[in-house]
Amino acid sequence: MIKNDYIILGAGASGLMLAYRMATDAFFDNKSILIIDQFKEKGNDRTWCFWEDNEGEWDNILTKEWSKIFFGSKSYSNEIDILPYHYKMIRSKDFYDLLWSTINKKSNINFIEDTVLDSKEGREGVTIKTTNSSYFGSKVFNSLPDHSLYNSQDKYPVLQQHFVGWFVKTESELFDDSVAKFMDFTVPQKGNTRFMYVLPTDKNTALFEYTLFSKDLLDLSEYDLAIKNYLREHNVDKYEIIEVEKGSIPMTSYKFHKRNSKHVLNIGTVGGWTKASTGYTFRNTSKKTKDVVEFLKRKSDLSQFQKRSKFWFYDLIFLDVLSHHNDEGAAVFTSMFRKANIKTIFKFLDEESNIIEDLRIILAVPAKRFVQAFLKRIF
Numbered sequence: 001m002i003k004n005d006y007i008i009l010g011a012g013a014s015g016l017m018l019a020y021r022m023a024t025d026a027f028f029d030n031k032s033i034l035i036i037d038q039f040k041e042k043g044n045d046r047t048w049c050f051w052e053d054n055e056g057e058w059d060n061i062l063t064k065e066w067s068k069i070f071f072g073s074k075s076y077s078n079e080i081d082i083l084p085y086h087y088k089m090i091r092s093k094d095f096y097d098l099l100w101s102t103i104n105k106k107s108n109i110n111f112i113e114d115t116v117l118d119s120k121e122g123r124e125g126v127t128i129k130t131t132n133s134s135y136f137g138s139k140v141f142n143s144l145p146d147h148s149l150y151n152s153q154d155k156y157p158v159l160q161q162h163f164v165g166w167f168v169k170t171e172s173e174l175f176d177d178s179v180a181k182f183m184d185f186t187v188p189q190k191g192n193t194r195f196m197y198v199l200p201t202d203k204n205t206a207l208f209e210y211t212l213f214s215k216d217l218l219d220l221s222e223y224d225l226a227i228k229n230y231l232r233e234h235n236v237d238k239y240e241i242i243e244v245e246k247g248s249i250p251m252t253s254y255k256f257h258k259r260n261s262k263h264v265l266n267i268g269t270v271g272g273w274t275k276a277s278t279g280y281t282f283r284n285t286s287k288k289t290k291d292v293v294e295f296l297k298r299k300s301d302l303s304q305f306q307k308r309s310k311f312w313f314y315d316l317i318f319l320d321v322l323s324h325h326n327d328e329g330a331a332v333f334t335s336m337f338r339k340a341n342i343k344t345i346f347k348f349l350d351e352e353s354n355i356i357e358d359l360r361i362i363l364a365v366p367a368k369r370f371v372q373a374f375l376k377r378i379f
């Protein structure tokens with residue numbers, strides 16, 4: 001059986017980013033690294049957005065960035081200047097191409113296109129069984145999705161951030177491409193937390209994404225109808241749908257990291273790197289992959305990688321509220337955007353806020369539900 005120092009399962013956002021960090025750090029030059037994914041070419045399978053203060057590592061491949069965002073609901077709306085933050089968009093093909101172009105140059109990093117079927121951990125490492133072969137890795141980084149983990153428990157609530165997005169092109173210049181519509185809760189809520197997310201990349205082109213934070217997915221026709229209605233209500237009549245994207249991202253405080261072991265580190269969404277209260281994952285993956293690389297230089301027991309944080313508990317309370325009162329999401333976000341400063345919100349969601357900033361956010365959301373959820377978890 002072929003033996004490797006490291007095996008990375010999955011060449012999506014987290015697996016590829018980890019491989020890229022290893023490819024650009026001389027510490028890993030003498031390590032044999034194997035990446036396994038069922039598909040190498042994935043094209044534009046997702047559009048990643050994230051906020052970041054000032055310049056960032058991926059600025060060369062941005063499709064677009066905005067320094068203003070819009071928040072709207074029935075009772076409050078505001079166009080917010082977010083500087084020094086920018087809201088940034090990357091199309092996944094640009095990201096994959098950039099990272100592969102570096103990784104492909106490294107003779108110590110190999111890629112196998114194959115489907116992973118099973119893994120077995122032993123004293124010295126892990127055996128990975130694929131459709132066509134078996135591989136041994138002293139350390140394995142796993143990003144393969146596994147919905148059964150959180151769906152088979154009821155200790156922690158599980159919502160989905162689910163959406164369908166249309167890239168729309170219009171004949172005339174209809175869009176203000178200086179503002180990203182972050183959340184527009186004016187759409188009918190129908191007992192859930194539902195909003196429209198609109199990202200204009202130029203005056204004729206925009207991504208309209210109908211998004212829910214809720215337990216159950218909708219029929220495809222319902223997302224489509226909601227986008228169609230929204231376009232009509234906003235006087236976008238002559239348009240062509242040039243691309244469609246859809247997704248469902250788990251929002252849960254399930255303790256993914258408890259599955260890490262001496263030889264296996266779960267990374268990306270399956271490693272708990274998705275922010276439970278928002279579904280944002282990309283920027284956290286950028287940070288965490290750097291941490292993994294530094295960790296590997298100092299330590300070898302991968303179960304020690306994850307640290308406890310107060311933000312896990314904040315997210316848990318938020319998800320308790322949203323899962324029990326799914327129709328109140330618009331009110332919660334409206335209150336937060338009305339009362340708290342956007343920079344504090346971003347810092348809090350990036351898990352970089354101090355206790356004073358945490359308190360500003362806690363005091364900005366409707367107290368009753370959060371106190372109820374807090375007391376229920378404590379007692």
Ligand SMILES: Cc1cc2nc3c(=O)[nH]c(=O)nc-3n(C[C@H](O)[C@H](O)[C@H](O)COP(=O)(O)OP(=O)(O)OC[C@H]3O[C@@H](n4cnc5c(N)ncnc54)[C@H](O)[C@@H]3O)c2cc1C
Pocket residue numbers: 009010011012013014015036037038039045046047048049050114115116117143144145245246247248249267268269270279280281282283
């Ligand atoms: C459409 C969409 C849009 C998103 N937009 C944003 C956003 O704007 N901002 C943000 O922060 N986050 C966003 N996310 C969430 C998150 O950033 C992405 O899901 C991200 O790709 C997660 O990275 P990952 O490495 O965990 O998983 P993935 O990128 O999905 O990688 C997993 C890899 O495993 C491979 N694989 C799966 N099963 C097997 C198997 N059995 N054998 C071999 N290979 C296998 C897949 O082919 C895939 O390449 C979005 C997600 C989706 C789906």
